[in-house]
Amino acid sequence: MPKFHADQQARTRLDQARRLLAIAQTGLHYTTGAFDRERYEEIAAIAYSQIAELASMDTGKVAELFSFESGYANPKLDVRCAIFDEVGRILLVREAADGLWSIPGGWADVGLSPAANAAKEAREESGYTVHIERLLAVWDMNKHAHPPSAFHIWKLVFLGTTESAGAIVGSETDKVGFFSLQDLPSLSLGRILPEQIRRLAELYRAGGVDFD
Structure with missing residues (x-):
């Protein structure tokens, strides 16, 4: 089987496993019956095993990650900020966890708007205080060539302009x-892809919003 087809098949299976886990999580939230709870827990255990296999993770680690998830299952929200300088270079930060580069961002925090989250992440991770200009992209990571993830993640990217450095x-x-688009460092592909950076640069220059 060609690698492309194998990858597509694995992504489909991973999406199915995450859907199965979402059903189990939502069922556990709403059920009042002991029998139903037992069955939903069994479904969750099957989904943990499938996700671990497809995302190359330990089953126990997957179960630990989702132990913090409760209530109606929703995609997780990753909010990021794209910042360009006057010559069109993009600001990147190096992730301490893997030594690779990304645009600043992370999980959305409760109590802040999406734009405020993007500005906060930019300041914390780059030192720059930024003004959020507009939304550039809303992406479903399932529809892009990111490495497999245990979570279903939506990514919001805002355009920011620097106000001060710190x-x-x-x-x-x-x-x-700041890096030119022709000389990007090694990227943290779970966070951002080269083609996404190029698309953000197009949106920065031409306007508009990209969405899945």
């Missing part, structure tokens, strides 16, 4: 810089 806050990133 020091990196926290320990998630350890370096920051």
Whole structure:
């Protein structure tokens, strides 16, 4: 079987496993019967095993990740900020976890709007205080060539302009810089893809919003 087809098949199976887990999670939230709870827990255990296999993770680690998830199952929200300088270079931060580069961002925090989350992440990870100009993209990571993830993730990317520079806050990133689109460093592909950066640059220049 060609690798492309094998990859597509694995992505389909991973999506099915996440859907199965979402059904189990939602069922556990609403059920009041002991018998139903037992069956939903069994479905969740099957889904953990499938996700672990397809995402190359340990089953126990998958179960640990989802132990914090309760209630009606929803996609997780990753909010990021694209910042360009006057010559069109994009600001990237180096992730301390893997030594690879991404645009600043992370999980959305409760109590902040999406735009406020993007500005906060930019300041913490790059040191730059930014003004959020507009929304650039809303992407479903399932529809892009990211490495397999245990979670179903939606990515919101906002355009930001720098207002002032400062020091990196926290320990998630350890370096920051502006890079030309023709000379990008090694990217953290679970966070951002080269083709997504190129698309963001197009949207920055031409306007509009890209969405899945």
